[in-house]
Structures are given as structure tokens and as C-alpha cells.
Amino acid sequence: MQRNFLETDRVTVAFGGIVALKDVSLSVVQGKTTAILGPNGAGKTTLFNAVAGAVRPTSGKVYFQGADITNASPSRRCHAGIARTFQITQPFGGLSVRENVMVALAARGVTMKEARAEASTYIDFVGLNAKAEDPARILSTGQRKRLELARALSTHPKLLLLDEVTGGVDRPSIPELLDVIRRLREERGITIVVVEHNMEVLLGLADNAFFLNRGEVVVTGSVEEVADHEAVRRIYLGDADVAA
Amino acid sequence: QEEITIGAVGPLTGPAANTGKDHRQGLELAVKDWNDGKGNYVSQNPPKIKLVMEDTSGKPEVAISAAQRLITRENIKMLIGDTLHSHVTLALMELAPQYNLPILSAEPVSSAIADKVLSDEERYQLYWKGNWNSSGYGTAVHDFYKWAFDNKTLDPGDKKIAFVVEDTDYGIANAEKVGELFKADGWTVTSTETVPPATTDFYPQLSKLREAGPDVVVSVFTVANSGIAFVRQLKEQALDTSHLAIYYPTKPEFLQQAADVAEGTYWAALTFSSELNPEHKAFSDRVQAEYGNPGTYSTAHAYCTMEIALRAIDAAGSTDPKAIAEQIKNTDHECVVGRFKFDKDHAVQSGPDFIPVPVAQIQGGKNQIIWPENVATSKPQ
Amino acid sequence: MLRLEGVNVHYGATRVLWDVAMEVGAGEIVAIMGPNGSGKSTVLKAAMGLKKPSSGVVSLDNEELQNKSATLRPKRGMSIVLERRRLFPRMSVEENVMLGAYTRKPSEARETFRWVLDLLPEIKPHLNATAGKLSGGQQQMVAIARGLMANPRVLLMDEPFLGLSPAMVKTVCSIMQMINERGVAILFNEQNAKLSFSMSHRGYLLESGRVVLSGSGEEMLDHPEVRRVYLGIRETAA
């Protein structure tokens, strides 16, 4: 059977009694950018965790490039080409920003010298040059978010999962970051899945979208279609006229 | 005339520090007497002696470090060590061939030391053990019980014996030796419980003992509070058995704290008793006058060990290691704890003719020697 | 009522705030804007006493607080919603929220609790859940609820909308406006210039630890610098 680039097949994730994802089946087309929308607690991060391997689904399967990766470890998935950022940032506090970025390169077997040089590219991308040699533990919220992105990029992903990557980043820098992401997609053909609450950002970035509510996919379509959907406006965007 | 330095190492800190301090007093006192003209001299012109003592904390590697320091810094001509521990002595005796230094240990008793000497007499020719072998206890305990069964003081019952001993060479070697001798008489050893040193809760072991129902229980501890606890708990559990204690009743705190529950306990070996032995009392008073605390077996033994060392150096007439060792070998010296004479295994001999190993019983809150009969102060009850 | 004068803050040898002066008048909503790392969070922490300034004055109703313990401030009516949702991760949501009223009488606290739940009904189903296991946005709501429980006169909020869905952002905005109408002064930071300056009476712009611009909400929105950099309104769009 021909499978899409990334597919989840009736994935359910339950934490004790709480069902965070319920039979979620969705597929992501290679080269496209997909947005996951949904109110808080809808299960977006959990979906990312299931795809990246940080949680095991209670039932269901995850396929990546046709292969079943449901039981693969996060590191194997990374080597297969899946990278993610964390919504709640997780820097390597004792390493410098540059070394943070070098970790993934080293895990791929790149020599230290090459890794050092390549890291500069990503640090440049996210605008952290000035902090490159500082320990990551002193970074502020926005700086940490940028670091997350740089690290994810350094894994040479085929699939990039961005969990609120612009949250906390100052507005003037967002266009630049988006530029970087867009360029990557065009130059390297990276497939991107984003969780993002900033609709402006989404409209300029994503091709299609899934709307998740209480662990279930409710609406699918292009970003515009989804954003205009009645349920999305009511539950998610909270438009006064509809919500009333 | 030049001063000769003798080094000593012993446990001055750590759990055995009390005993180590007694040793230090005994060693110092002997040297003081010697230098003050009150010594038990061999020659007309005895040398002046200086004593330097270092701490081992009861650990072999520390002891070696300390001894090396004494050897290289203080230029000692002889080492007394270890003053207490057998395992430390086993390490220290290696220094004798390495540094060509006569070494005389004080209180260690382990038979393993003598075995090691016998395994390579050439190598350990400079090493001497200033105490009898641990097997000495075994013989005494066995002979005492045999005597008691023979004259119907005690009833051998089903001929079952059990041991509760401290997990040291001392405890285990004693249990093995006594066990062997009893087995030869047709006894069975129901169990040997080894507990870590300083254990104070014996309920699990006692529960096991009660099931086995031995006729004789032998306990060996070097830490007095283990013994105190054991005797008390044995009484609480009202086990119907004869109990013989090894070593710990020599500690004064044993009777102080356990007098109420220790009545009737047999024990070995009452080698030092100010109450029963006027000579011991005189020595103890001497220590009291000098240091403000009474003398113990350890003080007296250290005193005697130092006397042997001093007399050997005196007799050798030089600090030549071989000559000193030769003189130690020739020692036949009557001292406050008994007569010191070395055997072929470089250890001091025990028994009625040498250092006596008498068995005592606590009667009316006091220690009485009950065996051997020739030195007994009371009859067993 | 809350006033910062000449506040300097160092992290080790690094100086992150330079003579910062800010004021929050009674009944005002005041927004802080600035690039990442400019020191917004540090200003709020210094105001709340969680980071001690190396020099300068922090005063509430003319009472100097910079050398007093942080615990005094909730008693004086200050409370803070911390960045990165600093909850008590292994306590239940209810316990977390209730602890916001630590300095208040239990009976009053119960009442406020009901009020807070009415304002933020989204947390109701999770009251018995362990706070650390909630989703990012849910944690943020709990943090806001906890901040409200103190019934503060001055509320400090560090990126209160971080991770909230658009609908929740609106809810929280209206809550802020509503309690402000009841007389609560609010000092907060948020990256969305339009949102934050339009809902606030006054605003500050912070850059590299210095206040570079301040004024009323409208003034800030109209300022060419703000328009260009923070609202992306340019003559030649990129």
C-alpha cells in the first residue's frame, strides 16, 4: 500500500484516564507545510510527541516514509529525519549556544570541526550570533525558542515539527525566522508541521491545516478554509459574533 | 650514648580508639620505666629509648603509610605494630623484609599471621607476634566444657552447639576452632551466625537459635555493646542453654552495664583482673597514678610487649635487625600477664605454663575464675 | 503606585538593566515591549523582589521595597504571573490556584476561587489533575488563575498570552480589562504590540536593558519607530 510521507493511523494516546488523542488519522504530504490548530489542551503537543517518539501511542500506528515507526526510539526517528522543537524549551544549559547546535551534528558523526562551522549557519539563521559562546542557561525566553529552532534545523530533518516556535519571540524577528523556514523548505524540500497560535504567521506559512479539538481531528483543509470554518471560529478563534 | 627510636602504630582514632589509647599508655609506661632506671634490664648498659606512635584508624593502608613515615622520617630501629588488629598486622609484616626492620605485634591473635610466617620463615624472620594464637581460646573453651561435663557441673544434652560471632577473623576463627574440637567429641554444630561488628539487635538470630535448641551457645564479640545486647536479649528470650562468651566481658563496661542480666555467664579469658589478682591490681594502680584511669589487659599487654622489645634490643647490644630478632626469639620473660615465650611460628605460647587462658563465671555480679582448677577462685554455679 | 527608579540589575558580571525607571499608576494597565533579551522579565522580577537590584528604588505607595523580602509584597497587594508557567508541578490544579491566596483569609479565598473559576472555566475540568501534566496553554491559565487569587492591587504578568489560543487570549484580555476596571493596576509584557498597546493606558519600550520610549498606549502605537519595527508597517514592504 502506498503511504503518505507521514501518516498516523488511528493513533490514540491516553494518560491514565485522560485521552489526549482519540483515533487520530492524518497524513502529511511531502514538501508541504501543515498546520495543526486547536485550543489549549487539544492534544497538539501530544501528537508531536507521538510522532517524534517521546510518548508511545496507546493504540494505532505511525508511519514515516512508508515505514512503521510506532515503536522506534526518538533518536532513531531523528536519524530517520524527524526533528522537533519543544513548546517548553529544553536547552543544554551548561553548553554554549554553539555547542547546543553541535550536539545533533556530532550524533550524526560529523567531525567536530565541520560541526562547529555548520553550527554557525544555524545560529546565524535564528539570530543568536551575539550569544553563540554564552552558556545556554542564561538565555531569555525568546532566545531559547530561537535556539530550539536552530537545533532542530541542525539535524538535517526531512520532517520538521515546530511547536509554537514563534511564541515569545519578538515580533520584529518573526518575519526573518519565517523566511528561514520557508527557504529551507524550498531549498531542501523539508516538510514542516507547525503548531502555532499566531494566525498571521500561519497564513503566510502553511498550505493546509488540521483542526484538533479534544483529541479529535474536526476539520481538515487549506489554512484559509480551516480558519473560516464555523467550528474553528467558535472554539478556537473565539470570534465574538459567532461565540456570543 | 645515643637514643634508639622505636615506632609503634595502633588505632588511636576510629571505633577501636579506646583500646589503642590503652596500648599507647602501656607502651609509654614501659619506655618511661626503662629510661628512668626501673626497667627489667638484660645488660649493664641499657640504651636510652624514644617512642613515637602513629595512628592507623584500624586500616591497613593507613598503617602502612604511617609505618613508612616512621621508617623514613623517624629512622626507627624497630616497630611495634599493629597494637590491636590482625588484618593490619598482616599488611604491616610485609614491611619487615622490605625495610629490613624488626617488627613485633602486640595484641593481634589471628592464627593466620602465624600461618603466614610458617609459609615463608625466611621472609618473615624479622617479624614476631607478641600474643598467642586465636586457637588458644578454642582449646580453653573446649577443655573447660569437657571438664564441666565430666564432673557433672553441666549436662551435654543432645550435644548440640551453636555460635553467634562477630564477622571478623577473630570471631570466625574462634567459632571454627571450638566447633572442630566439639565435633571431634561427637557434637553437632547447629548454626554459626556471623553478624557485622557492633551489631546490637539479635532477635532474628535468637529466633533461629530457639528453633535449633542448642545445648551450648558460644558468642564472640570485640565490641562490648554487642555483648551487652546479646546477653540481655538472650535473657529476655529465656533460652534454655549454657552460654559462654569470648572476649567482650574483659571490657570493664560489660559488667557495669550488664551486671543485672549476665549472672551465670561463662566467659573466656579472664587474663586480667584487678579484683582477683594482686599483681594485676598493682599494675592497674600504677596506670591509675600515671594517667588517671585504671589499667586494662590491653595496657598490661602493651607494657609487656614493649618490655620484650626493649630487652631484645638491650640483649642484642646493637640495632642490627637480625641480632634483635634473634634476641626476641630467645625471650623467656615473666611479665604481669604471664610468661612470654615464643613458639616456632613466631607467636607467644598460651596455656597454664605460659600465658594462662582461664575461664570465668559471673557470680553475684562479680567475676570469678572457675577453670583451670589450680587458679580457680570459685566453683562453677 | 508602583514605581521603579534608577533600577540596575546584574547577573554576575553582566548588567542587564540600566537605570530603568517605570511607573504604574493606580488603575492603570501598563505594557512593556522589547526585543528578546532586552530585560522585560528581569524588570518584572525586580519589581516583585525575585531578583534583587544592585541599585535603585522599587516602591509601592511610596514604601521602599527593594531591600525587603519578596514575601512582603503579596501582603501589600502585589502578585505576579511568572514566565514559563512556574506552577507547583506535582500538586493538583486546585491546590495551585488556592495557594495564590496564601496571604488571605480562607473564607475570602474560597469566594475568590469561585470567581476565578467563573472567569476561566477552562480549568474547571482539570481541578484534580496534576499541574505539571497539563498542556502548555492549560498551565498558563492556571498560572493566571493563581495570580488572580491574591486579589491584588497590582498584578504583574510576564507574557500572559504565551501559548494561549486566540480565543483564550481574548478571554484573558477581557479579564485583565475587567479587573482593571475594578481598580487593579497591571504591568505586563507581551510581544504583540498592537494587542498590548491598544489595551493599555501607557507603555514602555525596552531595548538592551534601557527604557528607550514611553508614552500612552495610543502614542506608542503611533510612534513611527514602533510602527516600523513592531507593527511591520513600512513604506517598502519586504
Place this chain on the structure above:
Amino acid sequence: MSATQFIELIINGLITGSIYALVGSGIALVYGTTRVLNFAHGELMMLAGYGVLLFAVTLGWPVLLAALATILIVMLLGAVIQRVTIAPLLKREDWAFNVVAATIGLSIFLQSAAQLIWGEQFQGVPYFFNGVAVIGEVRMPWQRIAIFLVALGVMGLCALVLYRTRLGRIIRATAQDAEAALAVGIPSGLVHTAVFAISAALAGTGAILLSPLVTVSPWMGASYLLKGFAVVILGGLGSFGGAVAAGFLLGLIESFSVAFVSTEWSNVVAFLFLIAVIWARPEGLFAGRGA
């Protein structure tokens, strides 16, 4: 095995276990609330031991009064230790290991200080309760029964405070994010100190109950420390109730292992059990509500 021995083993296990539980729950309390792994906990026991010795033996006070005075003093000491050596470290970013290091240092320091002050000897304390209860064939001195009962009582009291009172809630909040606790106005520094004092009281109670059995010495506490830690882990880190349950369990395991294998292997059995549990259930046997 006879029924009598079986009962005896259970009783012995429960009594030993109650001491492990007392020690462990004290460590768990401190760990649960402050994330501090206190390696000097055993030395608080030791100090309490010398306290009883002073009040009950040297000064000859009545037992209850002596115990009370001892507990008060140990609580004070616990508080002082926390203020002087631990509180300043908690402000650091990398305090977790610093505190372990500091308390290890403190533990050696106190041990050797005690040795200098009181000497190396093991000092006996007479039984507080005399007599032996005889039930059928089982003989149990009242002193031992008292250990069990008092330990249960004291731990129950602590649990009550921890889970049923406002103080308990504050303690638990401080446990989880001290800065956030500070932000809502909880004087977290004081709470930490108070927790230390309570934990010291638990250690003190343990020591008072034990001193007639184990005698008082500078090393008195050290031997219980590893067992205390094992109990904390088995019970689920920082869980007060878990530590209590695990304490009894460990006591029983030890008591039975003496019966089946010889004594010198009983600790090996106990620690292997610990490692096996960690392997199979890292969250502990009784992981429940974190303190």
C-alpha cells in the same frame, strides 16, 4: 519453621521496620519538600542519642521529660543546621549536588566532633520500659513493643499534619517551586527550616527509642542512613506514606532473610531487593501522592 518462629519473625521485622520507617520518613519529608538529600540525617539521630544520655542518665530526669527535651533540642539543631549550612546553598542554581556534598561533609564533621567531645565508647542507656510481655511462646520486651507503638504514633501525627493541615499544604507547595511559592507570599525559607526541624524530630524520636537497644556512640546514626535512603527510594521518592510502608517491608525482609540465609547475607538480600525494585518499578513500590 514453627508458627512461633514465624510470628516472632514478623514481630521482629515490624519493630526493626518501624525504626527504618522513622528514619526513612524523616529523610523523605526533607527530600519531598526541599529536594535536599540530607546525608547528615543520621547525625541528628546520634545527637539525639547523646541528648537522652545526658538528660535521662547523667541528669536522671524522668523518661518522658528527657525525651521531650531531647526532641526539642534536636529540632533546634536541625533548624540551625538548615539555616547555616543548607539554606544559603539553595539559592544557587546547582544546589542539588552541592547540598549532598555539604551534608556529607557535615556528617563527617559531626561524627568526629562527637568523637572528640564524648569519646569513642559505646554508652548504654537503660530500658525505659521494663519487663517482657509473654504471649504464648512469644516473648517480647515492652521496650521493643514501645518502639513500634511510639513510632506508629509519631508517624501518624506527621502524616496528619502533612496532608490535613494548612501548614502541610504550604510545605508541599514550597517543595515544588520555591520561587513560585515566594511569589505567592509563602516564606519558603522558613518553611524549609520548619521541615528540617520536623524531620529532626523524627530522627530524634527514632534515636530515643533505639538508644537503650543499640547504645549511644558517634556512629550510631551512620548505620541507619543507607537503610533510611533505601526506604525512601522503595517508598517512592519523597512520599511520606510510601517511606513508612517501605520501612516496614524492609524490616520484614531482613528479619526473614536471617531465618533463611545466614546473617551476613541479609543486607545483600535487602539491597538486591532495592535494586530489583528500581529496575522493575523506578517510581517505587508505593508511589502515590508526593509529599
Place this chain on the structure above:
Amino acid sequence: MLEVFGRRPYLVLLVMALLLAPVPLLQLNDYILHVLTLFLIFAVFATGWNLTLGILGLKTLGHHAFFAVGAYASAMVSHYFGVSPWITIWLAALIAALTGLLIGFPILRIRSMPHVAIVTLAFAEIVRLVFANLKEITRGELGFWGIPPFDPIQIGETTIRFGLGNAAGSFAVAAIMFVGVHLALLLLLRGRCGLTFLAIRDAEAAAESLGVRLAAWKLFAFAISAAVVGLSGAVYAHYVLILTPTSVAGPEMLISLLAMIIVGGVGRFFGPIYGALLLTVTSELLRDFGDFRMLLYGALIIVFVFAAPAGIAGLKPRFSRKETETRKTVEAV
């Protein structure tokens, strides 16, 4: 990594090697050489331990078990089977590494500091008890003696002898091991290996998501660290020639080694070396204070934790950074 290694780690090691090289020729008295030999052995021990404690960030408190395993393994193989210690020390390192893997497995999944600390502590206690209880082969607490010293080496005219009483030879063995181990570790850790360890220390989940194979790396770190510690134990065994379970695997070993690492600087590559030097030497100097020795020892640990938490290695002027402005940051943004 700057914090861990400093600016020029190879240079520092070279200086150390150059300082050690002439020592045997100085005709120092045996006692001083003895203390220095102990220092070198403990420095290797401490460095090996620091690998998991400070660099991988797993707060293990049971590495004295690997020291004991290494020491006993080498001692028993050479004693019972007559194999030359020159060979058995490597065997010992291997056995220690395997033991490391053994205890590495159960704690793989554990992330909490106290779990790891206590489980490893309990493991060390098991090791001590096993050596103490297997009296038939180890002689228990009575001590394992009869350990052969290293076989003499003939270089031209001179024969270099080892073991007690041959201080210069023993010092040389320890010094070569010291320099060799540190050089090897430096080569290993300055590369991706060290980077990965430090990443695991700071954020495990993130490291895993970036392609780091956690289990493999952790076990690898454990094995290397145990091997280094085991090697130092083996050399120790053939130097002191007697082992007791308490002296190699007892709590005092734990405390003194931990103190060395803390005083030197946890997680600093060279820290444990400075710590080992300071504490080995002071503990010998303090010998004159008798009873006060342990007291001061404890106090020293406390003082260092308070006054210099980064240890001696952290005392050196690290980043001679003046007040940096935040301006730069913002311009780059």
C-alpha cells in the same frame, strides 16, 4: 565545554606530565613518594568517577565498588593463577567495565538524582559485603594478602622494581597511568563523545530528540568510567599489596573520593586531580592532629562547597569578563 576543560587542556596536562617526570630522580624520601603515588592513583580514580558524576551528570555514589572490583580482580587473578600484574590490571579494568554495565542497566531509565545516588550506593554496599563474605577466596575482612607486586623491568643495567619499599618504581607506574588515562580521556572527551555526555547531562529528552542514542551512550560512559576506576584499583592493589573490603569499598573511601572531586570541582576535567592532590597531602599533614583530622576533613568539604562551589578548578580566573553590555545582543536581533 569551556567550563569543563578550560582553554588549553592539552597544555595543562603537558605541564603536569613535565612536573611529574623528574620526581623519581629527585631522591626524595620514600614517604613523600608514597604519598605522591597514592595521590596519582586516587586522582585517576577521581577522574574516572567524575566522568559519570560531573560530565554525564549521573550522580552515582557507588564508584568505590568498581575500585574494589578492579583491585580484587587483579589481585586474585595474579595471586591464584600466577598471571603477571602487567596483564591482570587490564583484565581488571575490563571486569570493572562489565560490572559497570551490570549496574548501568537498572539505572538507565532513572532520571532522578537521588535514585541513582542511592541505588549505586546500595550496589557498592553489596559489592563490599560480597567480598567480605566470600571468605574462602578473599579472606574477608582479614585482608587479601599475597598480592604480587608488578614484575621488575630490566632496562639496560638497571632493574626497576615495584611494590612497597620500591617507592620510585611504584611512583613511575602510577605517574604513567595518570598521564596515560588523562590523555586518553581528553582525546575522547574533547570530541563528540564529551559533547554528547554534556548534552545528556543538561537535557536528556532534548538530546534524544536530536538523535543521541541515550541508552548506548550512558552505558558506554558507565563502562569507560568503571574501567578507569577499576584500573586505578588494580594498580592500587599491586602497590599496597593488601586489600580489605572495608578499606577499598567502605564508606570512608566513598567520602574521601567524593571530597576530592568536590574540592577539586565537580564536572571540571582537571578538578578531581587538584582535589586529590590537596586532600591526599592534607590528610597526611593532618595526621599530626590525630583526632582532629576527620573533623578538619569534614570542615574542608563544607568550606569548599560554600566558598568555592566550582572547586579549585573553578577558582582560576576563568572568563576575565568585564561588564558586558546587552547592547550587542539586541543589535543582532
